[in-house]
Amino acid sequence: xxxxxxxxxxxxxxxxxxxxxxxxxxxxxxxxxxxxxxxxxxxxxxxxxxxxxxxxxxxxxxxxxxxxxxxxxxxxxxxxxxxxxxxxxxxxxxxxxxxxxxxxxxxxxxxxxxxxxxxxxxxxxxxxxxxxxxxxxxxxxxxxxxxxxxxxxxxxxxxxxxxxxxxxxxxxxxxxxxxxxxxxxxxxxxxxxxxxxxxxxxxxxxxxxxxxx
Amino acid sequence: xxxxxxxxxxxxxxxxxxxxxxxxxxxxxxxxxxxxxxxxxxxxxxxxxxxxxxxxxxxxxxxxxxxxxxxxxxxxxxxxxxxxxxxxxxxxxxxxxxxxxxxxxxxxxxxxxxxxxxxxxxxxxxxxxxxxxxxxxxxxxxxxxxxxxxxxxxxxxxxxxxxxxxxxxxxxxxxxxxxxxxxxxxxxxxxxxxxxxxxxxxxxxxxxxxxxxxxxx
Numbered sequence: 412x413x414x415x416x417x418x419x420x421x422x423x424x425x426x427x428x429x430x431x432x433x434x435x436x437x438x439x440x441x442x443x444x445x446x447x448x449x450x451x452x453x454x455x456x457x458x459x460x461x462x463x464x465x466x467x468x469x470x471x472x473x474x475x476x477x478x479x480x481x482x483x484x485x486x487x488x489x490x491x492x493x494x495x496x497x498x499x500x501x502x503x504x505x506x507x508x509x510x511x512x513x514x515x516x517x518x519x520x521x522x523x524x525x526x527x528x529x530x531x532x533x534x535x536x537x538x539x540x541x542x543x544x545x546x547x548x549x550x551x552x553x554x555x556x557x558x559x560x561x562x563x564x565x566x567x568x569x570x571x572x573x574x575x576x577x578x579x580x581x582x583x584x585x586x587x588x589x590x591x592x593x594x595x596x597x598x599x600x601x602x603x604x605x606x607x608x609x610x611x612x613x614x615x616x617x618x619x620x621x622x623x624x
Numbered sequence: 625x626x627x628x629x630x631x632x633x634x635x636x637x638x639x640x641x642x643x644x645x646x647x648x649x650x651x652x653x654x655x656x657x658x659x660x661x662x663x664x665x666x667x668x669x670x671x672x673x674x675x676x677x678x679x680x681x682x683x684x685x686x687x688x689x690x691x692x693x694x695x696x697x698x699x700x701x702x703x704x705x706x707x708x709x710x711x712x713x714x715x716x717x718x719x720x721x722x723x724x725x726x727x728x729x730x731x732x733x734x735x736x737x738x739x740x741x742x743x744x745x746x747x748x749x750x751x752x753x754x755x756x757x758x759x760x761x762x763x764x765x766x767x768x769x770x771x772x773x774x775x776x777x778x779x780x781x782x783x784x785x786x787x788x789x790x791x792x793x794x795x796x797x798x799x800x801x802x803x804x805x806x807x808x809x810x811x812x813x814x815x816x817x818x819x820x821x822x823x824x825x826x827x828x829x830x831x832x833x834x835x836x837x838x839x840x841x
Contacts, residue, residue: 457723458649459796474652475794481650481703484793492792494799494827495649495675496731499724503744522747533711533720534702536750537676541724544744575747 414554414584417601420445421582422511422552426452430508431501433457433542436480439511439552455507457538459498462490479538502538503545510546512539516568517551519615521578521590524570536573543574555583555612562614564588564595585609594618626786626810626833631661631840634809638667638774641694645673645730645772645801650703651683653794655778655811657840659686662776669694673730673772675723675797677704688716697770699723722750725767727800733769734803734832740767775805779828782810784818786830795827802832809835 412420419441426432426442430452434440443465446452454463456478463478464485472483486492501507516524523543526536543549557563564581581588586609587599596618597609606623635658638644644662648654662670663686670693677698678685687693688707695717701707710716721729728740741764745751755766777798779788788810790798802808810833 456793458652459793473792475792477650477652477793479649481652486792492790492795494727494795495723495797496727496800499727503724503742533708535676535698535700535720536722537700537702538723540722540748540750541744544746545724572748574744 415441416445418552418582418584421587422550423447425509425548425550425580426450427508428452431455431461431506433502433507433510433546435510435512435539437513439513440480442511442552455498455501456484457495457498457502457542459493459495460484460486460490461493461501462487464490499538499541503541505545505547507542507546509548509550510542511550511552512542513553514551514563516563516565516570517578517581518565518568519590519595520567521576522568523549523551523573523578524568525573527571529571539573543577548579549577550580550582551578552582555585555609562612565614566616585612588617591618596620597623626830626836628815629835629837631657631811631837632664634658634776634835634837635661635665635667637807638662638665640668641670642667642773643671643673643771645770645775645804646684647775647777647796647798647801648678648683649675649793649796651678651685653778653790653796653798654678654683655776656683657837658776658809658811659684660841662692663687663690666690667692671695673697673726673770673801675726676700677707679703680706691715695719697721697726699726725750726770727797729767729770730772730797730804731800733771734800737769739769741765742767770804772801772805773807775801775808777802777808777810779810779812781821782812782815782833782836783821783830784815786810786833786836787821787826788812788828788830788833789821789825790827799828802828807834808832809837811837811839813839
């Protein structure tokens with residue numbers, strides 16, 4: 412399995428049968444290819460659909476059928492369309508069980524920054540602030556370090572925050588970290604990765620359980 | 625009751641410096657005939673209220689590319705480099721608003737409310753200069769209603785009472801914007817005889833609709 416698939420499969424392992432799920436664009440969407448057998452989830456997209464189906468075959472795209480990333484989608488049987496205010500009532504109102512997003516930075520307090528780099532890139536927060544504020548469980552899925560090899564998991568985020576203290580789980584190519592009141596708990600290592608490699612790639616302090624030492 | 629007009633007649637009503645709420649999400653569900661007519665009318669210094677700035681050549685991106693937008697309340701700019709360039713050059717004022725908050729602020733105006741209380745944005749820059757109100761021990765930001773002079777929206781069908789139905793994910797912000805314009809102008813694929821739309825399926829009642837344009841592009 413390549414890196415992307417591994418992360419996708421690990422995200423999908425968090426899904427429970429019956430969950431309503433919102434996946435951010437990019438890496439988080441990889442999870443749809445790895446949903447365990449017997450687990451039925453309903454995907455929400457904030458532009459106004461519950462029950463997003465697979466990508467349409469080439470030539471079968473409908474111009475009015477996109478997800479929040481602008482990609483063409485289909486609707487599963489039982490799908491519903493709704494307006495943007497209702498969509499965010501679902502999101503903000505705590506009716507989404509799991510949301511999975513990428514991050515520029517995440518820190519040991521569960522703070523997330525993923526919507527701007529001052530002076531460089533200002534794509535805007537879109538629906539991310541509402542998703543992170545309202546979803547029952549917020550998972551960050553990303554590469555452990557940035558393109559230059561710098562840590563993205565920090566003691567304190569220094570980029571503008573998306574939300575404060577809302578992240579509960581971080582899934583990367585190296586490991587899985589749980590945000591606890593005491594700090595970041597190393598829960599699992601990816602195959603072939605050592606504790607020291609994770610420590611070296613992380614700025615935040617880690618709590619290492621005995622069984623991983 | 626609504627009046628049927630052309631896109632050019634609609635655009636002629638919109639004066640320089642108007643506040644215009646425009647439906648659509650990444651240009652899906654954008655009223656392209658109306659936007660093209662506003663581009664042709666060369667209306668200046670518009671304030672636009674939109675979910676996203678779409679693409680340079682689609683949706684509201686066409687107004688930005690034609691330098692007709694002075695300011696915007698918007699949640700996402702990531703697909704439009706031109707608007708980011710104009711923002712960085714100080715040519716366009718941008719208020720970035722979380723998408724759910726933006727929708728509620730627009731909805732509030734249409735519903736006659738002064739604003740809404742939301743937890744979204746607490747502890748972030750969105751909170752700056754905003755009032756925090758505590759309800760039942762929980763903190764919320766007071767987010768004021770967003771007024772607009774005109775709402776330009778896209779629906780699938782209207783009947784002769786102005787009742788509207790939409791198409792799939794092209795619905796998005798359109799029913800919200802429809803309620804919030806002092807004048808609401810709707811672009812539709814077709815106008816069908818009254819009675820053809822099931823009252824149980826109508827999304828926007830005709831009471832919110834002032835003008836209808838049948839799509840021209």
